[in-house]
Structures are given as C-alpha cells and as structure tokens.
Amino acid sequence: YLKRKVDFDRIVGRDSVLFPDWASAFQLFDIRDLDAMYYWKYLPFVQNFLGPPLAGELERLDRYMGSAPYDYAFATPLERRLLQLSSVKYVIGVRPHTAPPFTLLYDREVKIYGYNEVLPRAALFYRAQVERNEGEILQKLADPAFDIFQTVLLDATQLKQPQLTEIADLNQGAAKRVEPATITSYASEKVQIDAALAQTGILVLNDSDYPGWTAEVDGASVKWFTANYLFRGVLLGPGKHVVRFAYRPRTFYEGLVIAAAALLFLTLSALIRC
Numbered sequence: 001y002l003k004r005k006v007d008f009d010r011i012v013g014r015d016s017v018l019f020p021d022w023a024s025a026f027q028l029f030d031i032r033d034l035d036a037m038y039y040w041k042y043l044p045f046v047q048n049f050l051g052p053p054l055a056g057e058l059e060r061l062d063r064y065m066g067s068a069p070y071d072y073a074f075a076t077p078l079e080r081r082l083l084q085l086s087s088v089k090y091v092i093g094v095r096p097h098t099a100p101p102f103t104l105l106y107d108r109e110v111k112i113y114g115y116n117e118v119l120p121r122a123a124l125f126y127r128a129q130v131e132r133n134e135g136e137i138l139q140k141l142a143d144p145a146f147d148i149f150q151t152v153l154l155d156a157t158q159l160k161q162p163q164l165t166e167i168a169d170l171n172q173g174a175a176k177r178v179e180p181a182t183i184t185s186y187a188s189e190k191v192q193i194d195a196a197l198a199q200t201g202i203l204v205l206n207d208s209d210y211p212g213w214t215a216e217v218d219g220a221s222v223k224w225f226t227a228n229y230l231f232r233g234v235l236l237g238p239g240k241h242v243v244r245f246a247y248r249p250r251t252f253y254e255g256l257v258i259a260a261a262a263l264l265f266l267t268l269s270a271l272i273r274c
Helices: 042-050 077-085 134-141 161-170 250-273
Strands: 010-013 088-093 103-107 111-114 122-125 128-131 152-155 182-187 190-197 201-208 213-217 220-222 225-227 231-236 239-247
Touching (some): 128 161, 213 231
Parallel strands (some): 128 152
Antiparallel strands (some): 122 201, 190 239, 201 231
16 A cells, blocks of 8 residues: 555554564665664654653664554654654554544554655755754754744754855745655665755755765755754755765775775785795
8 A cells, every 4th residue: 555655755653563674675764663773863853752761661762663662643743743854644553543633544454644744755945044053953843833844954063154155045035835846766875856946945855964975966066964953955046956865975985995905915915926
C-alpha cells in the first residue's frame, strides 16, 4: 500500500513496526532506525519535540524505536511538529491512533494513518530568520507561535557576510507560504531537484546536514548551509533551477590518495627486489 502511495514523503512506525530498519528494505523513508553511529544531531532533534527519556529508559536516550513505554500518539502540537519538520505523512502501528489530525487509510496487517500538514521533502521558503546558534534554533522550532510553514531558521555561526546580505534581500520580497520543489531523482549519495521560483528563496531538502555533502545549482558549485537545525539549504534566485546534492566526503578521497600511495610504494618495493 505504501509503495503505491509514498513518493519521497517519510513515514514513522509505532509499536516497533518496521523496526529496526525494514523500511529501507522496501525503499521507504522511516525517520527511525537503530544505528550504532547515529548522527550526533539526530537524537537532540527528536528529544526537542518528544521530550527527554524517562528515568532508566533507553528510548530517546540513545535510540529511537517507536516503542513502549513512550506512546508515540503524536497527540500534542509539539509532538506533531517533529512529523511536520521531518515530512512524515504516514504513521504506521498496531494500535488505533485516535488523535484527530490523522486519517485511517489502511486497516489490515497494520494500521496506516495519513497526516497532511507537513513540510514538503524539498521545500521553497521565502522568509528566513537567523538565530545566534543551534540551541536557539531548537528553542524557536518548539515555539508554537513560530510558523514553520513560512519561515526557515538559519544558524548565524555558519553564514558568511555575503550570505547574510542575500538573506536580508530575500526577506524584502513578498511573504508566502512554503512551496514544494520537485525531487526528480533520489539515491543514497545523490539527489536532484527541480525548482521554479518567482522571487528569491531558499530551497530546503529535508535530509540531514551530515558533513561531506556538496551542492550544485545549474551545474555550478555552491555553498549549502544548515536549515532548521538538521537539514540542508541553498539560496536560489528567481527562475527555474536544477539543484544537485552529492555525497563526496573529503576523508574518502584522502583515503584513496593514501591507498594509491601505499600501492605504488609496494609495487616499487617489489620491482626493486626483482
């Protein structure tokens, strides 16, 4: 059912459904998994909306399984903000989900509920607010008065003066609700997005800002920045654009150079012995 419905929207499982990482086997985008090497920003992001773990509880302390003792009912606006920011349109579980914003779509082996009030996986923002640090960004994201569907939050410590100037110019344009861009191809190490803007905006791909990603706009290399604490953003001018993100960690290429040098050394040593 989900394979027919889901495009690039994310899902989340309750009651340990699709845990630890079965979603990946079906090419579904679940915001949970069990990973010995969690990106360090991931669990603080989750805790910001679901709260810290209970005494003696490992759930949300060093893992996010979607299981008891936490209910994961997403019954409060703060809990649902995790879904909104993470582009989670489907909640899956065994127990009934009684919270009113969710619509039952499937009721067989598991129950699948739809939730439509979420940010697009690739979103175009026309307002940006610069905060002093990541702590202030998390605090603002949890503020019910802050409109996440109109304004993206940026970290001042990551921005250079030319970027700050461009962001100030962007905020002079007409305020509009976030709009979707189109993901045309998606792989674990490469994403391509088509975006059309009537005015200057910021494209935010709701994928993590893990170090090693690069960005191109219309074939030209650009500097991306962290948006909404955990995601990747690029500035775009008016018009149609093709944006590509590619994972090219510097350490990987440094390793290739070292491996090539070692191979050359061993080859020369063997030739000298001959």
